[in-house]
Amino acid sequence: MDKQNIIDDGEKYLMYNYKRLPMVFEKGEGCKLIDSEGKVYTDFLAGIAVDSLGHSPKVVVDAIIEQAQKLTHVSNYFWIDSQVKLAKILVENSFADKAFFCNSGTEAIEAAIKLARKYASKNYGPEKNEIVAMSGSFHGRTFGALSITDSEKYRAGIGPMPGGFKFAKFNDIEALKAAVTDKTCAVILEPIQGEGGVTAAEEAFLKAAKEICTEKGALLIVDEIQCGIARSGKLFAYEYSGIEPDIMTLAKAIANGLPLGAVLATAKVASAWQPGDHGSTFGGNPVACAAGVATMETIVNGKMWETAADTGAYFAQKLQELVDAYPFAVKVKGKGLLIGLELAFEGAETVSKALEEGFIINCTSGKVLRFVPPLIIEKSDIDALVAVLDKIFAGYAKA
Ligand SMILES: Cc1ncc(COP(=O)(O)O)c(C=O)c1O
Numbered sequence: 112m113d114k115q116n117i118i119d120d121g122e123k124y125l126m127y128n129y130k131r132l133p134m135v136f137e138k139g140e141g142c143k144l145i146d147s148e149g150k151v152y153t154d155f156l157a158g159i160a161v162d163s164l165g166h167s168p169k170v171v172v173d174a175i176i177e178q179a180q181k182l183t184h185v186s187n188y189f190w191i192d193s194q195v196k197l198a199k200i201l202v203e204n205s206f207a208d209k210a211f212f213c214n215s216g217t218e219a220i221e222a223a224i225k226l227a228r229k230y231a232s233k234n235y236g237p238e239k240n241e242i243v244a245m246s247g248s249f250h251g252r253t254f255g256a257l258s259i260t261d262s263e264k265y266r267a268g269i270g271p272m273p274g275g276f277k278f279a280k281f282n283d284i285e286a287l288k289a290a291v292t293d294k295t296c297a298v299i300l301e302p303i304q305g306e307g308g309v310t311a312a313e314e315a316f317l318k319a320a321k322e323i324c325t326e327k328g329a330l331l332i333v334d335e336i337q338c339g340i341a342r343s344g345k346l347f348a349y350e351y352s353g354i355e356p357d358i359m360t361l362a363k364a365i366a367n368g369l370p371l372g373a374v375l376a377t378a379k380v381a382s383a384w385q386p387g388d389h390g391s392t393f394g395g396n397p398v399a400c401a402a403g404v405a406t407m408e409t410i411v412n413g414k415m416w417e418t419a420a421d422t423g424a425y426f427a428q429k430l431q432e433l434v435d436a437y438p439f440a441v442k443v444k445g446k447g448l449l450i451g452l453e454l455a456f457e458g459a460e461t462v463s464k465a466l467e468e469g470f471i472i473n474c475t476s477g478k479v480l481r482f483v484p485p486l487i488i489e490k491s492d493i494d495a496l497v498a499v500l501d502k503i504f505a506g507y508a509k510a
Pocket residue numbers: 159215216217218220249250251252301305306334335336337338362363
């Protein structure tokens with residue numbers, strides 16, 4: 112089908128819940144995407160922090176094909192080889208002892224909420240059920256995840272929301288202390304808020320969050336769905352602070368594009384679940400997990416967090432030069448290859464202009480240009496993007 116037919120049929124047959132650009136990509140290779148008209152783009156979005164090894168990397172494609180030829184699905188009534196292998200990699204490379212697999216980020220959050228409440232209920236009683244989330248947070252679109260997402264916009268018109276959730280100001284230790292009570296079963300935070308404007312948790316805040324949780328018998332849940340899996344410059348972003356969480360949620364980059372989410376937990380916390388307490392027909396599917404094993408082995412064996420830290424530092428320095436040159440370029444944010452450039456105005460126009468020049472970038476929180484490229488992005492690609500941003504900004508400066 113040609114591009115216009117796809118768009119026409121899409122408008123006719125798909126629900127209108129995404130504002131899509133009139134573009135259809137036909138092929139991806141490394142950090143490049145090629146659209147239906149043959150135009151080549153350099154991808155600084157990577158499916159929103161998903162395609163960390165680039166588009167269709169051979170190692171992942173081969174793993175998918177090999178697994179799909181043997182077995183595409185089997186119920187979790189049985190043991191699944193690739194699921195067990197992936198759990199082992201995640202456990203051996205994190206604080207955790209146990210893993211649970213689902214199909215997306217928001218599902219991982221739902222599972223984490225259920226696990227935290229079950230743990231608290233079993234150990235302290237059902238009254239201890241409150242979850243404290245952060246201002247600026249984003250955790251997903253299902254009801255539990257939306258209840259801890261700090262955006263009225265996403266909740267409008269779909270109430271009533273489930274109860275037992277409240278917010279504290281991100282990076283404000285005193286506010287967190289005041290919010291956490293004996294009723295709190297968990298505190299959930301993103302070590303680097305992605306959708307909330309690429310804002311990193313201060314190390315002192317993460318340390319204090321752990322202390323406050325320990326004091327009140329609450330669990331610390333870190334949502335590393337966006338910032339985890341090497342993107343931040345560490346395998347997991349919580350490592351920057353030296354603390355260990357009780358529960359961690361993962362998704363996005365875990366299988367380089369196949370739908371997969373995970374919840375990791377300590378053995379003590381995980382023991383709150385018994386058979387039947389949670390589950391998912393597709394969760395931990397053999398093909399998704401085979402892609403996950405190939406992705407995680409590549410990332411761990413290649414110590415790709417070091418690449419993210421090195422390339423990210425170069426990128427941040429190049430963006431800082433724009434901040435130094437243009438008064439409306441406010442500041443560089445984030446860590447590793449989860450980088451933001453805050454502008455003094457809305458960023459949507461800059462995103463469109465960059466797209467015209469063949470660069471896919473994105474804007475979050477209105478004014479923050481967000482860059483989450485594949486971790487294999489070259490410094491020459493960064494130079495090319497920054498030159499385009501420089502040209503766009505020079506146009507603004509003249510106007
Ligand atoms: C930190 C964080 N948590 C949760 C989610 C939800 O993930 P998903 O879109 O896979 O449901 C996202 C998605 O952007 C995210 O960035």
